[in-house]
Amino acid sequence: MGEGEHRPVRATDAEVLAGGGDVGRDLAAVRWDETPLGPPADWPQSLRTAVSILLSSRFPMWMAWGPDLTFFCNDAYRRDTLGEKYPWALGRPASVVWAEIWGDIGPRIETVLSSGIATWDEALLLFVERSGYREESYHTFSYSPLRDDEGALVGMLCVVSEETERVIGERRMATLRDLGSDPSAIRTEHEMLAFASAQLGRNRRDLPFTLTYMFDGSDGTDVRLAASTGIADEQPPAAAWPVAALARGESPVVALDGDLPAGDWTEPPTQALLVPLLQQGGTPYGFMVAGLNRYRVLDEGYRGFVELAAGHVAAGIASARNYEAQQRRAEELTELDRAKTAFFSNISHEFRTPLTLIMGPVEELLARNPDEVVRAELDVIHRNGLRLGKLVNTLLDFSRIEAGRMQAHYEPVDLPAATSELASVFRSAVERAGLAFEVDCPPLDRPVHLDRGMWEKVILNLLSNALKFTFTGSVRIAVHPAGDRAVVTVADTGIGVPADEMPRLFERFHRIENARSRSNEGSGIGLALVKELVELHGGTIDATSTVGVGTTFTIRLPFGSEPLAAVNPSSAVSKTADPYVQEALRWLPSSSSSAEEEEPAVPAAQSPARVLVADDNADMRDYLTRLLRSAGHAVQAVADGQEALDEARGQLPDLIVSDVMMPRMDGLELLAALRSDPRTAGTPVLLLSARAGQEASIEGLEAGADDYLVKPFSSAELLARVRANVELARLRNHHARWRTALIDSLQEAFFVCDEDGAVIEINSTFTDILGYGPDGLPYAPVHPWWPDQAADPEGYQLVVDAFALLVDQARGTYTIPVAHRDGHRLWVAAAFNRVEDPDTGRRVIVGTFRDVTAEHYAVQRDNALAALSVHLSQADSLAGALSGVMSSLKELWQATEVYTAVFNGSGPPTLTTTDPSSSWADLAEQRRAAIAQLRDEPLLTPVAERSGGAGIALEHPDGTMVLRVELAENRPFTEQDQTLLALLAGHLGQGLHRIHQIDQQRETALALQRAILGPAQLPAGFAVRYAPATRPLKVGGDWYDTVPLDDGRIGIVVGDCVGHGLQAATVMGQLRSACRALLLQNTDPAQTLAALDRFAAQLPGATCATVFCGVLDPAGGELAYSSAGHPPAVVIHPDGTSDLLDQGRSRPLGVPLSAERPEALYTVPARATLLLYTDGLVERRRRPLTDGIDRVTAAVQEGRATAIEDLAAGLMVRMAPTGGYDDDVALLLYRHPGPLELDFPAEPGRLSPVRSALRGWLARCGIDSTTAQNVLVAAGEACANAIEHGHRHIAGEQIRLRAAATADELRLTITDRGRWKTPQPAANPHRGRGLKLMRALMTEVTVTTGTAGTVVALQARIPR
């Protein structure tokens, strides 16, 4: 195609740029002849096309063309990106326009122009200067090549979307999210601050540096730097900050200068935002200084981000401080425990003093060579003094070990020498027992570090143990080396230990029941002590055993490093050994022979009797024998119950005096056996027991004993009892004194149950923990400490399950809730073991438990806090968070109901309950009063009620909130519960405040959504539609409004803010309200818009909004209007012709104006349709706006005969692009005049004023007089019929007349509540004529009579 011949007709410059809106006009103003492109009329077609595409696009674009890369852009680009550079930038070289980022974009453009390949950059950081400062901004853009008519690359087109908000928003959100993550592992304030600093330090774009200060001291005047990010040494002094203002909770901005850290930027911040770390109900914890990114303004979002970050830190501090307080409390408890141990140790010491004062004098007496009788008595005293001393020492050792205060004096010791020396002490006792004693201790080449005192106890305990359980064979002790350890073995050929008992061999107080032994005496702590002592030496001990074959204990001790020569010669065995040997000797039969062989040396008793004495303690046996013989009784002494039973069966005694605790068969079993055998059933039994107290006596008596004596007893008393009862009294006992003492010394509660689960024995710790003493024994199940089944079914079930375990299993552990006698609730962890008595076959259960309440509640608290945090973090609304938290509280306390009431002002509070059907009014008066009373309590102070409920007041964003937990009847709310409630309430309060901020955004959105729906009641004649582009929020930047003014006129507004979604809606809501208020004040569109300009200038995001503002007189249709850059309103006349209301136009809001805003006047013709809209209705990509206006005009033309509401609906459907509107749409229709609506009483006298009103309306509709008269008569007939037929019996009924016009038709309805009669011309000829008249005068008449009344619909075509 030859150039020139077919060149299109030359267009003028203005035509080339037409259709470009404001930008087009501004482009036209550029002095193109001064640019390389020349005047637009001379531009090649390719450039024109490119410019046209650019200008018509709603998507932000700019392009560069020609040798200078001359700059063009469209309205969207101007709005989103160009800022203040408009319109200066138009027509300038792109390198000038974007000089500050040319380094970034220049090479890209170069690439496009040289290669013809488009570029694509996503969220590229560019520093632009469009708002008077270097601004951090992000752009996703593509540069595509532009070719001229010959196909040469001459320019580029950039399609860009600015993503600054998104990128920065995501960055801030990430920081806030990180701050909120994983607070669970953080315990201390220090850790919390370190964690927060790590998170804050990762965002050095928004927070180039931060400094976190804490207020210290009681009055909070000391300021201490606690943490910082992005800043090392050059910290400004705390004095630089306005501390007083921060302490008051203000958030000042402080200007910075000097060489401060710049974070991720090249230049340091110029200002800092200081935010207090708010503490609920107190002065702030401190404050945070946030150095601000100098490339962003401190807008609401930025400020909000810093405040939220500080809020996270403050919440963290609150929780850390809380934790630390708990921690302190735990330490105090530990301290208390230490004090208790110290006390126990002191008491043991106190025992030793009187013991010393007993033993000293006794030894003194023995040294004076007393006669045989006195010596025997003194020996008894001495031996038992030793025994008591040994027990006290052992207990003392334990308390020392427990307290970690065992004073050990380690020295290198020649182990074989020391050991064999100790063994030699035992030799006589072992040999007297008829056992072989082997000592095999060859010398070792290295010493072992020992505390001699402890080592003695180890060896003596093991030897004494071996002797006790070995009846034939040997006891062997040996030492030999094994690698770096010395091994000591103590082996016996005794009864052995059953395999199932082996694991517990070294357990404290564990005794192998029913084992055959030389004595039943013993505390069960010997081996436990041995183990503790060996371990203190860094050694180990273990045992192997075979039942019936023997037991071997093996001790391994580390060698010392020095040569043996350095070892001190061993010192003599200390006096520690005496009690062990003395005790062992007493187990052996030969030692008691002297007493038995003695002849009675005292006068015979008045009633001598044959007395059988059964006691395993040889001393006691001897003593009783001597005593009774001295009273003239014949005495037979045996060592246990079984022997006593055999003896009694062989030769019935007059009286049996029996100890209760004996090996093989104890006193009670003996009693039971005696009573069950008819031959022995009548034999009186006097039980001797160590157990004191009147109750114990009664127990013994109940068991069937005839009398009962408690050790110690006086000889006179025993003799008196024996004398008074040869067949006498009854007593019995379960326990030896020492066993009780030992059990009572346990830190754990101890109990024994019979096979039915009844508790038959307890210790003092049991009483301390549960409040139930031995006086109440036996405690039959259900035990009184079980939780109440009704009030606490869950706790009850736990105990039931545990009890089943206890009764059915051989051993086990469980943790259960129990109730103290005084009602308070605690948790105990118990371990039990089933034991069988070999003689009776009776099963008993022995258990211990300890109070784990504190631990239980600590776990519960942690779990509850975690659950609460989860609810708070997952909730997306305040109400949702609250109900989630409440249901978890309900679960936590097994509450019947949980209430929260928020007191907001004077009205009734807002009630939320876990039972959704409850309301404030439904609550019992008593409950309401309780809740109201809680409100007046100090915040976060739990109040528990006797009636089984508890509550607390805390701060809710809307006011004081009362949280009340309703427990099942009588369920106690313990102190721990209260602490937990306070803790949870504190967290809840903080959490709610956090969510409230999120919630407020949603509230705003909803409020806007309601606002956008426009006035609740539209004036007559109007129809409106609104469709937001952003679906989920249902809000957008477009709006319509109608404002009834005082003078009867109506303000009508349609506007369009820049952007979509919530942000645009926020601006829209404010503009809309402002416009409404201004209209009410001004009633003048131009003035209103001018005032709105000033408002928009103050409101970020409001500039460039377009608004069409009019004031309509509904009587005459006079419309004054002014447009701020808004598309023109359209008026469609009844005949289908149309007017564009394109006068009174000026720039969009907030854009500087040189002149006043213009105003235009227009009169809406009768039955014309006025259409106001936003560009979303008409604008389509790649099509001029005028196309859209033409299309909507045509649509209204077609629908001008349709009722206005139907027309509005039809327009929205018809104008919608395929796939729906992609921009917000607001639409407002008005047809002039609005419909006439009259309600009047059914009285003939009303007809004339009704006609008058109708006549006036018809005139406003521009109806010709003939048609008007026809309508008047037809309507008059319908009204007359309504009066005459419908209401002749009912005076004062209302008739409604409604009239509306479309372009070519009038529609009237006359409605009454009566029933019309079928016309009866004969009876009433003129009524029939009435209907006939109507039909003759109107195009269409329909009469619908129903039960509710009659409707007459009239239609009249309006002649052209």
Add this chain to the structure above:
Amino acid sequence: MSTALTFTTGRHPDGAVILAAIGEIDMSNADAFATALTDARSQAAETPIIVDLTAVEYLDSAGLAALFPHIEQVKLVASPLLAPVLTVAGLADLTTIHNT
């Protein structure tokens, strides 16, 4: 309260009795119109009277009902406003339409 309606009675130059109504005639004052017609007829003996409705802005079936009993002895004069109603009522032949 009834609709405003006044009557004047006069004589046509040819001697006929003229009843002129001014206002509106509807069911509220149709009785007054009927009375006025009867009075006018009584003054006119057997000669037709002229009912001048030129100044009547509204006339409906109630007014027509008052006219029908006198239909043989009445001539009507009306403005074009009432013409459609009178035509529909079959009174066009008795009516002279005056463009006032």
